[in-house]
Amino acid sequence: MTPLHEGKLKYLEELANRIREDVIEMLLEAGSGHSAGPLGMADIFTVLYFHVLKHDPKYPEWPDRDRLVLSNGHICPVLYAAMAHAGYFPLEELKTLRKINSRLQGHPHRTALPGLETTSGPLGSGLSQAIGIALAARLDNKKYRTYCLGSDGELNEGNTWEAILFAAKNRISNLTLVIDRNNIQIDGYTESIMPLEPLKEKFEAFNWHVLEINGHDMEEFVSAVSEAEAIFEKPTVIIAHTIPGKGVSFMERDYHWHGKPPDKREAKEAMEELRTLGGRIRSEHE
Amino acid sequence: MLTDKLKLNPKLFDKDIEMRPTRDGYGEGLVLAAREHQNVVALTADLTESTRTEAFANEFPERFFEVGVAEQNMATIAAGLGITGKIPFIASYATFSPGRNYEQIRTTIAYNNSNVKIAGHHAGISVGPDGATHQATEDIAIMRAMPNTKVFVPCDAIEARKATLAAAKIWGPVYLRFGREKSPVITTETTPFTPGKAEVFWRSRKPKVAIIACGILVYRALLAARELEKRKIGAVVVNNHSIKPIDEKTILEVAKQTGAVVTTEEHQVNGGLGGAVVEVLAKHYPVPMEFVGLHDTFGESGKPEELIEKYGMGVKDIVAAVKKVMGRK
Numbered sequence: 001m002t003p004l005h006e007g008k009l010k011y012l013e014e015l016a017n018r019i020r021e022d023v024i025e026m027l028l029e030a031g032s033g034h035s036a037g038p039l040g041m042a043d044i045f046t047v048l049y050f051h052v053l054k055h056d057p058k059y060p061e062w063p064d065r066d067r068l069v070l071s072n073g074h075i076c077p078v079l080y081a082a083m084a085h086a087g088y089f090p091l092e093e094l095k096t097l098r099k100i101n102s103r104l105q106g107h108p109h110r111t112a113l114p115g116l117e118t119t120s121g122p123l124g125s126g127l128s129q130a131i132g133i134a135l136a137a138r139l140d141n142k143k144y145r146t147y148c149l150g151s152d153g154e155l156n157e158g159n160t161w162e163a164i165l166f167a168a169k170n171r172i173s174n175l176t177l178v179i180d181r182n183n184i185q186i187d188g189y190t191e192s193i194m195p196l197e198p199l200k201e202k203f204e205a206f207n208w209h210v211l212e213i214n215g216h217d218m219e220e221f222v223s224a225v226s227e228a229e230a231i232f233e234k235p236t237v238i239i240a241h242t243i244p245g246k247g248v249s250f251m252e253r254d255y256h257w258h259g260k261p262p263d264k265r266e267a268k269e270a271m272e273e274l275r276t277l278g279g280r281i282r283s284e285h286e
Numbered sequence: 287m288l289t290d291k292l293k294l295n296p297k298l299f300d301k302d303i304e305m306r307p308t309r310d311g312y313g314e315g316l317v318l319a320a321r322e323h324q325n326v327v328a329l330t331a332d333l334t335e336s337t338r339t340e341a342f343a344n345e346f347p348e349r350f351f352e353v354g355v356a357e358q359n360m361a362t363i364a365a366g367l368g369i370t371g372k373i374p375f376i377a378s379y380a381t382f383s384p385g386r387n388y389e390q391i392r393t394t395i396a397y398n399n400s401n402v403k404i405a406g407h408h409a410g411i412s413v414g415p416d417g418a419t420h421q422a423t424e425d426i427a428i429m430r431a432m433p434n435t436k437v438f439v440p441c442d443a444i445e446a447r448k449a450t451l452a453a454a455k456i457w458g459p460v461y462l463r464f465g466r467e468k469s470p471v472i473t474t475e476t477t478p479f480t481p482g483k484a485e486v487f488w489r490s491r492k493p494k495v496a497i498i499a500c501g502i503l504v505y506r507a508l509l510a511a512r513e514l515e516k517r518k519i520g521a522v523v524v525n526n527h528s529i530k531p532i533d534e535k536t537i538l539e540v541a542k543q544t545g546a547v548v549t550t551e552e553h554q555v556n557g558g559l560g561g562a563v564v565e566v567l568a569k570h571y572p573v574p575m576e577f578v579g580l581h582d583t584f585g586e587s588g589k590p591e592e593l594i595e596k597y598g599m600g601v602k603d604i605v606a607a608v609k610k611v612m613g614r615k
Binding site for chain 2: 069109110111117118119120121122124125128129130131132133134135136137139140158159162163165166170
C-alpha cells in the first residue's frame with residue numbers, strides 16, 4: 001500500500017471533516033441514533049474507503065473487492081456517509097437515515113443497500129462473519145482482504161472471544177480487525193462497566209499480532225494496515241485509540257453522547273465547530 | 287391402507303423393521319451434497335461424531351471447520367461463508383443451535399439471508415437419558431417464526447438424507463431437525479420427497495379423521511391408523527415433513543375429507559406442527575382438532591420409549607386423541 005503523500009493527506013483530512021458534518025446533519029434529521037462513535041471513527045473510515053480498500057462503488061458485487069465488515073452497526077452514520085462520498089449512492093440519500101422506506105436502516109442491513117457486506121447491530125458477531133468471508137477467500141484462492149471494524153464495548157460479548165480463538169487457531173491472516181478503542185459504551189466508561197485492560201496483552205495471549213495506533217493519525221493507520229498485510233502467521237488487530245465525539249468539543253470523551261443525537265441547537269454549534277476545523281485543516285496544509 | 291404409489295417400506299408393520307437414527311441420514315446426505323456441490327462446507331461445535339459429520343470431515347478435510355464448543359461462533363462464521371458463495375451446513379444439538387445461538391441465527395443468517403443450513407440434532411424428548419437440558423422441544427417454533435427460513439422435519443433416515451440433499455439445492459436458510467435414537471425406516475429410495483409437499487402415507491376407505499404428523503412420530507401415527515382400522519375407524523395419515531413452507535393444499539384436502547384433525551409431533555404443541563396446521567385450517571376450513579405433543583412441559587431422563595409414553599405421544603395417546611376429536615364433530 002502506498003503511503004499518504006502530503007496532497008492526499010490534506011484531501012483525506014478535509015473529507016473526514018465533511019463526513020463528520022454529514023454525520024451531525026444525518027443525526028439531527030433522524031432525531032435518533034449514535035453520535036460519539038461515528039465522529040470518532042470518521043478518520044479511519046475515510047482512509048479505508050479512499051485509500052485502503054480495493055473496491056468499485058459502481059460494481060459493489062465485484063467478487064474480488066476487499067470487504068469491510070462493520071461489527072458495531074450502531075456507528076453506521078459514518079459508514080453511510082463514507083459510502084455516499086465514495087459514490088455508492090447519492091449524498092442526498094443520507095438524509096433518509098432511519099426513515100420509512102429508506103435503504104439506510106438504523107442498523108445496517110446487507111440486502112437493503114448495495115455495498116454493505118453484512119447485517120449488523122447486535123454486538124459481537126461481526127468478527128466471526130468476517131472470518132467466514134476470509135475463509136471463503138482462502139477456499140477460493142482469492143486475494144482480497146477483509147477488514148472488520150469493531151468496538152471496545154462489544155469485546156464484552158462472548159461471541160467475539162470465540163471468534164478471536166478461532167482466528168488464531170486457523171491463522172486467518174487475510175483479515176485485519178480494527179478495534180475502536182474509545183473507552184466508552186452506553187452505560188459509562190469501558191473500564192468501569194467491564195474492564196478490558198490490559199487489552200493488548202489479552203490479544204497477544206490469544207496469539208494475535210497487535211498494533212496500537214492513534215486512530216486520528218491517518219499516516220499511522222495506513223502504516224499499520226500495511227504491516228498487517230505482511231503478517232502471515234497470525235491474525236492482526238489494530239487497536240485504534242480514538243476520541244469519542246472527535247471534532248465536536250462538547251461531545252468529546254463524554255459517554256452520554258454514545259447513544260443520542262444532537263438537538264437543533266447542539267447540531268448548529270457542532271456544525272460551526274466543524275466548519276472552523278475544516279478551515280483550519282485547509283490553511284494548515286497551505 | 288398404505289398409499290401404494292409412495293413405495294413405503296414393505297416391512298413397515300413387521301417386528302424386524304429396519305431401525306436407523308435420522309441423524310445418520312444427515313451424515314449421508316451431507317457427503318452426497320458435498321460431492322455434488324463444490325461449495326458445500328460443514329462446521330461443527332465439538333459434536334462431529336454425534337451429529338454424523340465425521341464422514342464429511344474425512345472426505346473433505348479442507349472444507350470442514352471445527353469451531354469448538356461455540357455455537358454462536360459456528361452460526362456467525364457460517365453466515366460469513368454463506369454470503370460469500372459457500373453453502374455451509376452447521377450441526378449441533380438443537381437445544382444449542384438454534385437454542386443458544388438464536389439471535390445470531392436471526393440476525394446474521396435469517397435477516398441477512400445467508401445461505402446457511404442449520405442441522406438441529408438430538409431433537410425431541412426421545413433423546414432419552416440426557417434429560418430435558420438436551421431435549422429440544424421448542425426448536426420448530428423458534429425457526430418457524432423466523433422470516434426467510436424453511437423448516438423440514440424428516441420422518442426417517444432415508445427421508446433425512448433426501449431432505450439434507452434438498453437443502454443444499456434450495457437457496458437460503460434452512461432448518462433441518464433430526465433425532466438421536468434409532469427409529470423405524472418408513473420410506474424407501476423411491477418414496478418422493480418434495481420440499482413444501484406433504485404426503486398421504488395412509489388412507490382408509492371412508493376416513494373420519496386425519497392424523498397429521500412429522501418426524502419419528504409418523505411411524506406411531508401409522509400404527510395408530512392400523513389400530514383404528516381394526517376398530518372400524520377410517521383415518522388418513524399425512525407425513526408433514528415440510529413445516530415451512532407448509533402444504534396448505536394437502537392439509538385442506540384431508541380436513542375437508544375427514545372433518546377432524548389430530549396433529550402429532552415430538553415438540554411443544556405451542557408453535558410447532560400443531561400450530562402450523564391450525565393456522566391453515568382456522569383461516570380456510572376450521573374443523574375440530576386435537577394435539578398430540580408436549581403440553582407446556584419439559585421432559586426428563588428416561589428411556590426414549592418410556593418418555594414417549596409418559597408424555598403422551600404413544601400410539602394409545604394418538605388413538606385417544608382421535609376418539610376425542612371425533613366426539614367433537
